[in-house]
Amino acid sequence: MMNGILMSAGIDALSIPTNKAQLFNEKMVRFYLDKDATEMMDFLVNCHLDTKN
Numbered sequence: 001m002m003n004g005i006l007m008s009a010g011i012d013a014l015s016i017p018t019n020k021a022q023l024f025n026e027k028m029v030r031f032y033l034d035k036d037a038t039e040m041m042d043f044l045v046n047c048h049l050d051t052k053n
Contacts, residue, residue, distance in 0.1 A: 014048050 003013040016024045024043065031040040 012048070014044060016047055020047065 007013055020043075027040050027043050031037055
């Protein structure tokens, strides 16, 4: 769903690299528990920027 929203806004789809999967899962747990998306959004933006380099 997230990638569909990004693509409809003209932004490339986002993919989580395999080597960051565990970190992604840990951050998602904190996001679900704390209801604070700041850390998760920072992680996703950095993953997206990594694909641009």
